[in-house]
Amino acid sequence: MEANDLRSYISSHKNIFVLRNKQFRDSKLVIDGCNLYHTLYFTSGLDQAQGGEYGDFETVVRNFFKNLKECRIKPYVVLDGGDGGEDGDDGEFRNLKKKGEITIRKAHALSTGRLRNVLPILVKTVFVQILRKLEVPFVQCVAKAQWETAALANEWNCPVLSNKADFYIYDMKGGLLPLWSFQWNILSLLNQSGEKFVRAKEYFVERLRPRRRRLLPVFATIASNDDIHLDKGSLPNWAKPSKGSTATKDIDALFKWLSKFKKQKQAINGVLSHITDPAYSDKVHNVLTQGLEDYQLYLSSIAEFFTSGTALPDSSPCLPEWTLQQLAKGKLDTVVMDVLAKQRTVLSFPVENSLYSSSNRTSQPIRQTIYALLLGVTDGAYVEEYDREELEITSSRVEAVLPSKVVPNLQLETLKDVKYGALGSVLSYWPLGTQHATSCHLVGLGYKRIPNNLKLSYSMVAKAKQQFFRPRQRLALKHVSHYSFSTMFRPCQKCFASDFWVLYC
The missing domain is CATH 3.40.50.1010 (5'-nuclease)
Known part of the structure; x- marks a missing residue:
């Protein structure tokens, strides 16, 4: 289910x-x-x-x-x-x-x-x-x-x-x-x-009726969790389901079967009593217990953010304090948290011809630089990326690499003080490395994987659209340009490395 x-x-x-x-x-x-x-x-x-x-x-x-x-x-x-x-x-x-x-x-x-x-x-x-x-x-x-x-x-x-x-x-x-x-x-x-x-x-x-109300969290945890697979043949008095698809029939039967119990603990014990594998029984017990806890409501941690702007609390020691504030304000994409905390990320999948390589490959060198800046290392660090290979999602270990022109000894704590000039060299990869320009490649590089402060100027992209893309493709990119360059970098404007991932991904 x-x-x-x-x-x-x-x-x-x-x-x-x-x-x-x-x-x-x-x-x-x-x-x-x-x-x-x-x-x-x-x-x-x-x-x-x-x-x-x-x-x-x-x-x-x-x-x-x-x-x-x-x-x-x-x-x-x-x-x-x-x-x-x-x-x-x-x-x-x-x-x-x-x-x-x-x-x-x-x-x-x-x-x-x-x-x-x-x-x-x-x-x-x-x-x-x-x-x-x-x-x-x-x-x-x-x-x-x-x-x-x-x-x-x-x-x-x-x-x-x-x-x-x-x-x-x-x-x-x-x-x-x-x-x-x-x-x-x-x-x-x-x-x-x-x-x-x-x-x-x-x-x-x-x-809801009192009994259904009490058992609703148990029902929802079982019905929505892929880790719980119940054999309805092993459950006595499995209720006759109503009309509908096979999945909804099973959910309906589960709801009716659970309704014979008066309390949550009785329902959990009733489920566990029909699981013979001790290891699987322990797993289901943990899932159900955690599910009940997840549906209990107490004071929210975001109420204070709305009233005073206080950063959200976080249990992960991998996230610096300043990242929490930027994440909460939507100025820092959540992929940063995924990279810092677990060194993995699922990339975006635009509409494109699946027979060709994923457009995400175009911007991989830029992501490698961002990973290195985030993780504060010069070599030996990897991020597990999940990308498309034809119609399948695949994973690969992508090395975090700093370009040779970047100032050495960059650290995450001091990264926001590093000036933009130290990072700009990586942008040269796209015009030099792309052999077959498509609209998806432009979106993958210019609009999705580079923050506004580091994107190519509007005039440069307009020229690229005129040179590489057919009229229909240029029309499709019209509205994207309006948002992508609303806060573009200007030569007279100071830009720091912390801006490098402000709208990354």
Whole structure:
């Protein structure tokens, strides 16, 4: 069973997960940022195959927050971070790789003319820029943001806006507003007062029957965790499932089977009693215990960030204090945390011809330099990169290498004081090393893997587009240029090495 199966089950069983109409206005709203920018982009009919329509995407995002303001709704956006940090869950990283494999296949299908939802690789960067322009409060978490999002909303007694299934499990005081039900683009008037509101559906765990409410975390942990595989034939009185796909039938049967237990501990013992392998039983027990803990809400660590700007706490000793502040403000990409904490990263997968090499290879020497700067070494350090090989996701150990012209003895603690001139030589690799220029290679180098401060000047890229790309490709890159060079480096402007990864990846 997977998280997608749980989501499908919840959406198809509204008799259990009861939704009620809501006239939403005049309130705080904690927003699942990643879910929001995915939904806004995919539901707005914007281009996915030609690199993205970021100008039109900005219009959609602006309209969304403008309508919230008209209803006196105060948004607080929470964004996902890295894959879990030094002590992060390897299951989360497996899910990340699995999502990468799915994206590769979707991107391939889209490149051949079939319709698939593939998010252009700069959407998150553009979304953060727009939030900053609109002065919408937001925070980027160190790891996955679901728990922090739910805890913040629970602390503030306001709802969460998201489509993710996890938020149906958290017992939040302010409840959940499913994003699919949130009619933000058609505002309604409240009686004759002229005040506006957004029509939505609201969901509360407390409206479930008491037994279902208590057992919901056990059910969700089993149903969404790939490490738990139950043989339904070994479970007595396996309930007769309702109609639906095989996966949702199994989830329905599991929910009905668990409902015979009164308490969480009884349900866990009931599951373990039908597992004969002691080692696997211990593993399942640990997963279930951790799952119950993960669904318990207490004070959020990001509330103080919104009120005072305090950096987020972190359990990993690999991350310097100054990186936490930049991560939280969205000025430092979460790949930095992945490299520092675990020396690994899953690269982005743009829409491209899968028969050719991945466009990420073009910028690998630049990433090698960034890895060396982050890890503070001159040789012997490697980062495990996950990239595309045709339609498969593969890993390779990439050495962290400093160019020969770079000042020696660079250290992470003093890196922000090193001037830009020491780093510029690595940029010469692209014009000298690329034999066959494509739009994906330009995106891979100029827009995704180099921060704004170090990107080629707008005039140079415009000339490159005229020289190397066909008219349709040039049109596809139109909106990307607008955002990529909005804060480009100017010769009279001081630039330090810390800017080298401010918007890296």
